[in-house]
Amino acid sequence: MRKVPVTEAVGMILCHDITKIVPGCEKGRAYQKGQVVTTEDIPKLLDLGKKHIYVWEPEDDLVHEDEAALSLARHAAGPGLYWDQPNQGRVNIRAAREGLLKVQASRLYRANSLEDIVMATLHNNRVVCKEQVVAGTRVIPLAVRRQILEEAEKICSEPGPLLSVKPFQPLWVGIVTTGSEVYSGRIQDGFCSVIKKKIAPFGARLLGQIIVPDDPDVISKEIRMLIADGAGLVMVTGGMSVDPDDVTPAGIRASGAEVVTYGAPSLPGAMFMLAYLGHVPVCGLPGCVMFNNSTIFDLILPRIFAGERISRPEIVALGHGGLCEECEACRYPACSFGKAT
Structure with missing residues (x-):
């Protein structure tokens, strides 16, 4: 590579692209690497502010x-x-x-x-x-x-x-919805429709939703039955806080699942629970999943569908970047939420 005056470059091979910039109008490639400089190019190059250019002389190093x-x-x-x-x-x-x-x-x-x-x-x-x-x-x-x-x-x-x-794996997904108020019909469940929208981009298939009362034994039984029926992911909704009647974490533990974490340094989503029954992830979803555009659920879900087994240190690392700014117009994932170092 050799630096030469533009006026002496005729017949030489340009060894780099040259960019043309017109402020407010365009920015693009005016000359391409490998182009042979001609007499007609000299005034154009000078107009681009180029008094010297680099021409290619191959060197082994x-x-x-x-x-x-x-x-x-x-x-x-x-x-x-x-x-x-x-x-x-x-x-x-x-x-x-x-x-x-x-x-x-x-x-x-x-x-x-x-x-x-x-x-x-x-x-x-x-x-x-x-x-x-x-x-x-x-x-x-x-x-x-x-x-x-x-x-x-x-x-x-x-x-x-x-x-x-x-690539994402098209898992069968089972939902266990807890809450005596939903089980009795006093209120309508709000989780299932949200979950369907969240899992659809991954090609997931809904195995079914089961509504149960606040009973750890019943919750654990339904988790095991969904997995026996082929669920590759089980989500348990409701009852994830520390109130006396919120027994979903106890139900997940009673299923025999190995708990990775109950609680995550992510807001929204602090009361999230992740466990594994064999190779099948079991997620306890806090109420914020129904109301917030982006939560811990959105950070974990893609990794589950990609076939990854998530560890506790990886959950802990989410604290750096784990605060959602809850922008008026949600830009996730093109934002800092969940971007741990």
Whole structure:
């Protein structure tokens, strides 16, 4: 790569994109890397404020920015991802399917700690749509040292890819609705319709809803029966507070499920309960799920449908970012809610 005056560049190969910016009107690529500079290009380049340009002279120790960005994308992108062609030195990585984005954050930090390496991603555990841009990568100079690029490639690919998109599994879902007031018909249940809307994007199938009184033995029996009938996820609604008549947590424990947590550092959703009966998650849902746009339920649900088993330390980590701002126009998941470091 060599810096030359624009007026002396005729016949030389441009080694970088040149951007044209018209304030308030446009920003785009005026010249593309690899283009041979002609006599007609000289006044145009001067109009763009270019007195000098870089032309390409291959060196064994240097890798051009486009080639480097493509290589970084290829090494970082795992299952469920693909990448675009370079544009002004940047390569975008896109989701090839709907699913749960997984980012190995500690390795991403290591890669970005290398000189001249840039990779930006969406947050880990973000639900993404097919063809959505989930990451972008580039190098800072027009050509990067091969040794640095190879080190970044190693970080991006070992062990396993830096980025991936897990597909959602179409689980059968069972609902146990507790509350003597609902069981007796005094009031109508408000949970089931909300849950149906929440699980629909994941391709879930509703196995059934069972309404029971505030009786731990009955609650536990119905949880076990739903799982025996094929439920891959059981949600128990109502009775999650600490009032004397709220016995849902006791009913979940009585089913034999292993409790991961009762209580979560998330607002709304502090009274959430997560347990596992074998490999089947059992969730105790607090009342806020009926009334708030985004709660702990929205943070946990995608991971369950992606087939992940959630641990207590992962729940604890939600405290950083676990406060929903309850915006007038909800933007979740394009916001900070639940974005633990």
